[in-house]
Amino acid sequence: MRLPVLIINMKVYPEVLGKRALELAKVAEAVSRELGVSIAVAPPVTELRLVAESVGIPVYAQGADSVEPGARTGHVPLEFVKETGASGVILNHSENRLLLNDLGWLVSRAKSLGLETLVCAPDPYTSAAAAALEPTAVAVEPPELIGTGKAVSREKPDVIVKTVGLIKRVNPGIPVITGAGIENYEDVKKALELGTQGVLVASAIVRARDWRQKIMELAKALH
């Protein structure tokens, strides 16, 4: 992924049901082109192929299961994510947590498949542990701020600073991203000032009345 980056996690909000996910991805692509900034999208799994085949910005799966292809009803193995054309996968999101063993397995298997990995973690020490697995990037997201509109960069700047410091000690090559409650231009600016290389945003964009306006506002802070 090109840094700094704005990653839009669409989750499964009703606002992105069906083809609306592709519409949002197209708005993100247009803004990325206009501003020349790096924007990635993570659509619902049911829309992954459609979005990956239709836009020229990086598309991430919101998750994957730690299973090999085979007799696994209802699971999503990494091989199936890769085949949709997605370029990466979000792992261990607070709303979809994994066991450490499974996370380690997924990160290394993704690497061998050529898929990028964004591993989420709720606090600085867990983030440092995630960095030890050598994913593409780590995203620190205090779960209590997710979806609240209270930005991690405003409410808990110490969490970001500590995470950046710890990860530097574990592996200085792993970029730190942050998310939770990010709402406006200032929240993104502050996150970057505190040493991150991007933000992971959901509700402020997905639930905005005007997607383009909100994505523009947040993306401009990456300049």
Ligand SMILES: O=C(CO)COP(=O)(O)O
């Ligand atoms: O969970 C998040 C992104 O992965 C953050 O969600 P919000 O932007 O809605 O707080």
